Amino acid sequence: MADLLIKNGLVLTFEKDTLSGQIIPGGAVAVRGDSILKVGKTADLSNKYGSAKVIDASGRIVMPGFIITHTHMPYVLAHNQPVDFSQLKSFWDMLQKMGWEWLEDLTTGDGIYAATRYAAMKMLKNGTTTVCDMVEGPNAIPGALSCSARAIEEVGIRAQVGYEVTERIPGVSILEKLDRGMAEKGFEENLSFLSRYPAGGDGRVQGRIGVHTAYTNSVDTMKKARELADKHGCGIQIHIAEIPRAFLVEKYGKSAPRVLEEAGLLGPDVVAAHCIDLTDEDLKILKRNNVNIVHTPMTNSLGGNGVARVPEMLDQGMNVSIGHDCFFTLNTAEYIRYAYLVHKIHNANPMLIPPFQILDMVLGNPARALGMGDKIGSLTPGKKADIIIIKPDSPSPVTPASVIGYFTMTFQGGDVESVLIDGELIVEKGRMTTVDEEEVKGMCIDEAKILWRKNGIEV
Ligand SMILES: [Zn+2]
Secondary structure (H helix, E strand, C coil): CEEEEEEEEEEEEEEEECCCCCEEEEEEEEEEEEEEEEEEEEEHHHHHHCCEEECCCCCCCCEEEEEEEEHHHHHHHHCCCCHHHHCCHHHHHHHHHHHHHHCCCCCCHHHHHHHHHHHHHHHHCCCEEEEEEECCCCCCCCCHHHHHHHHHHCCCCCCCCEEEECCCCCCCCCCCCCCCHHHHHHHHEEEEEHHHCCCCCCCCCCECCCECCCCHHHHHHHHHHHHHHHHCCCCCCEEECCCCHHHHHHHHCCCCHHHHCCCCCCCCCCEEEEECCHHHHHHHHHHHHHCEEECCCHHHCCCCCCCCCCHHHHHHHCCEEECCCCCCCCCCCHHHHHHHHHHHHHHHCCCCCCCHHHHHHCCHHHHHCCCCCCCCCCCCCCCCEEEECCCCCCCCCCCCCHHHHHHCCCCCCHHEEEECCCEEEEEEECEECCHHHHHHHHHHHHHHHHHHHHHCCCC
């Protein structure tokens, strides 16, 4: 018995990776409970599961949902916030002012709740079914992650969530002083969350400890993060080498990967965002520790921090997925396309990163990065029924031969028509089934106004 049969679609299974996956025209997916029961031809599955509820996916693509491995959902409150660029002279200023003073230090629990609901809703409507989110807000703890989880559960996206542990003191330059007490508060926030949302298991929301960086934490804090991650089996999310390495070298005489390896923090359960300014030795360190790289091409570009060595990482067999910090739009299509293009122009080589490789970076690779390779990332019997149905708005045929190229050429998030998580229809024909979209958006705008006014912006 199946509960649901999605039939007559162009089914893309993406098993293991895009090259070994099947492309099934006239395909069907049978769902039982929260899991995929069977994938095959519509004729075969219709005979077998005739009594199930049916979604007719004629003219549509049926595939696993996208997975984004680095987000900060509360950041959306600062989208379009007017910025006085005369106050910003460098990336350092952007971090200090845009990131910390004008946003994170002013973040409240209500702001986290409103922004996270909006961001999760938008990502779902654009086909993203799982995210790894790092919450920041030193004045919003304790309780920041509870606000985040409440929002995520209402909307219905799958998420790993952690609070960013940092020794940074709000209002004080990190060059002047750090405080281990701040990190302790961050650990407490993570531990309290992990007690309610443990890692592993079957929960749609799970904890993953967040660590800001090697330069805003002492070696003792990094060691503690590793100890706790081992104890709770939850893995770590962290930013590595998103700033020029000179800063780390000045502080420790070593690069970030070296510092983190010596602290014992690195490992196959680490999801590391950015990883831009790396030497050959740094790359080797990340590879030998099986660190999962999160490529964040747009925010790397915004900060003027360079282009990560992604083609080399892929050549070396490193696991690379895509993140976006929630700094620009929440539309996965934009990140797929930008990551697909930027390495070609940067290296003056059009052969780098073919379309299938980019799709791996939002499907199978991130599933493995999050330790969920056996649960999500492909349409495989036994895996979670996290499925998206896309109605391509294309000026040309989307066929088994052209469908992979469609994702880099003309795919837009607005083409995503329906989204299922755990077999539950969360987005139906472009509309959320779980929340009132206008109410979610209205509350987010209200919270953005509150934040902006704190920055002296009349609104
Ligand atoms: Zn980040």
